[in-house]
Amino acid sequence: MTVSSSLPIEPNSSSPSTPARQGMAALTLAAIGVVYGDIGTSPLYTVKEIFAPATGVPLDATHIVGAVSTIFWALMLVVTLKYVILILRADNRGEGGSLALTALAAKTASTNPQLRRIILMIGLFGATLFYGDSIITPAISVLGAMEGLEVATPALKPLVVPITLAILISLFLVQRFGTGAMGKVFGPIVTIWFLMLAVSGIAHIIAQPAILAALNPLEAWNFLAGRGWYVFAAIGAIVLALTGAEALYADMGHFGRKPIQIAWTYLVLPSLALNYMGQGALLLADPTAIANPFYKLFPQTLIWPALIIATMAAIIASQAVISGAYSMTRQAIQLGFLPRMTVQHTSARESGQIYMPAVNWMLLVGVIAVVLFFGSSSGLAGAYGIAVTVTMATTTCLTFFVVRGRWKLPLPIAIGATLFFLAVDIFLVAGCALKFLDGGWFSLLVAAVLFLIMSTWQRGRTIVMQCIHRDGLELGAFLPTLRPEEIQRAARVAVYMVADASTVPQALLHNLKHNQVLHERNLILTVQFKDVPWVGEDERIQLEELGNSFWRVTVNFGFMDAPDVPRALKLCERYGLTIPHFQTSYFLSRESIVSTPGGGMAPWRERLFAAMTRNAGGVVEFFRLPDNAVIELGTRVQI
Known part of the structure; x- marks a missing residue:
């Protein structure tokens, strides 16, 4: 799971962190x-x-x-x-x-x-x-x-x-x-x-x-x-x-x-x-x-x-x-x-x-x-x-x-x-x-080291996204080939958290190949952090029905928002899609970065990026997912 960032800037509005009802004297x-x-x-x-x-x-x-x-x-x-x-x-x-x-x-x-x-x-x-x-x-x-x-x-x-x-x-x-x-x-x-x-x-x-x-x-x-x-x-x-x-x-x-x-x-x-x-x-x-x-x-x-x-x-x-x-x-x-x-x-x-x-x-x-x-x-x-x-x-x-x-x-x-x-x-x-x-x-040494780390991570994530898109199966072409009536159905909701919502999640392929099972409702979920501090609830969810019991969901957060995915998914009810909290499983992909010759970065930067990926904090805590409803699978990505 990764996060992507675009740069839409909306018209200025008051931040939720600035309570309008507070008196000017108290704020001052x-x-x-x-x-x-x-x-x-x-x-x-x-x-x-x-x-x-x-x-x-x-x-x-x-x-x-x-x-x-x-x-x-x-x-x-x-x-x-x-x-x-x-x-x-x-x-x-x-x-x-x-x-x-x-x-x-x-x-x-x-x-x-x-x-x-x-x-x-x-x-x-x-x-x-x-x-x-x-x-x-x-x-x-x-x-x-x-x-x-x-x-x-x-x-x-x-x-x-x-x-x-x-x-x-x-x-x-x-x-x-x-x-x-x-x-x-x-x-x-x-x-x-x-x-x-x-x-x-x-x-x-x-x-x-x-x-x-x-x-x-x-x-x-x-x-x-x-x-x-x-x-x-x-x-x-x-x-x-x-x-x-x-x-x-x-x-x-x-x-x-x-x-x-x-x-x-x-x-x-x-x-x-x-x-x-x-x-x-x-x-x-x-x-x-x-x-x-x-x-x-x-x-x-x-x-x-x-x-x-x-x-x-x-x-x-x-x-x-x-x-x-x-x-x-x-x-x-x-x-x-x-x-x-x-x-x-x-x-x-x-x-x-x-x-x-x-x-x-x-x-x-x-x-x-x-x-x-x-x-x-x-x-x-x-x-x-x-x-x-x-x-x-x-x-x-x-x-x-x-x-x-x-x-x-x-x-x-x-x-x-x-x-x-x-x-x-x-x-x-x-x-x-x-x-x-x-x-x-x-101060300059601290800044230079952090700049190197941040720019390496940002560049590395861009390369990973490109590799996932290049090597993955096209979701739009894959879904029509499914025959849901021939596949055992699990009476739960499956949420596949992915970096690229246009490709088939690896966890879904594993389910079909090894378990020969498909959930009754399947969400292909991508989290995007916009370059605005706050995203209102009316802009939080983007929902697209794909057919064959599949939906593509994009959850938008601002860079000052506390990312709570289960809470955001409750907003799907506005579009007629109910996601029961205790009947939902979250499928995550933990990427193992493999440095290869001729990649998009110098070898030492690729090794640094791989080390940061291994030590990155957990997706579960970061997005406030329920511990007992998460299935995590490993994926090797060559850069």
């Missing part, structure tokens, strides 16, 4: 907790990294004001203008994120297979970069928060890494229990965090109002122009203030565009701006505070409360990317880019709350490794940024096809806007590229 509060945790914890380490020795930025009044101005206008240009105002409009039936945008962009190139493939590869690479971010974000956020221990009590410095590891391990261990109850407090806690950012910044701005000059964009221009070629070193640190911007778009399906825009405009942006200017004001008054300008904002008596709130905010930021990794993986599986994996639903009410053990433990191993290897937020800062900025660049490229093909904007405007934002993205990527040897290689 929830969005604050989930969407903005990552970018909200950036003040823990950004300013410190801008003035690190490696950047060469002098710690004087001119450069302090210029650096803060650059942060502020980067937030305005990249986050506010690009994401909040423009990108959030490019939704796929209410869903956002790399894969949703890729599907939307690919639809515009449906008549050009070569361009469509290029778009898919760009989107796939952008998606793989998210996993590097999913490893680094928990590590750098919790490390950055725990480094407050050094400010509170220098003697606690040796405990920073052990406590960080303990928190992160605990976080991953509780994932299997779900985050529903914890999620209810995310919004209030992160709201308190942003208010703390704002208040702590205001206190120092009042003491040093000269920092308000940072609101002048000329200060940012002078800062960048004055650095010459060394500007890229500073940009590599400034981009840390933008990490998490992609979350605005990726999480749009959970909350809707409006709550995310309201939260950014009225709370998140003002709080971040005030805190960054507060840190700048502190450095104007006391340059020695550069050791940890965030925690130095607080008087000694408030460091422990600040540390506790920062830790909770860091954990929430980590939880958001962990949950995002589960969601991204499920989307990739259902779009045909990864083999099936075990998906556990942790909530009976929210289909989006899932837990994937394989993804969870791989992320945990990666997070522990980077904490031990890099050892500090400063060390991890080198690894952070490249994945984020390259993802931003891929988003810009994909959005061009949506702007031109979906929104029908004139070509000069579409090209001009794309080139402008792409130039900004490339500038940011170039700044982060200088940190390649300092850790930037890590």
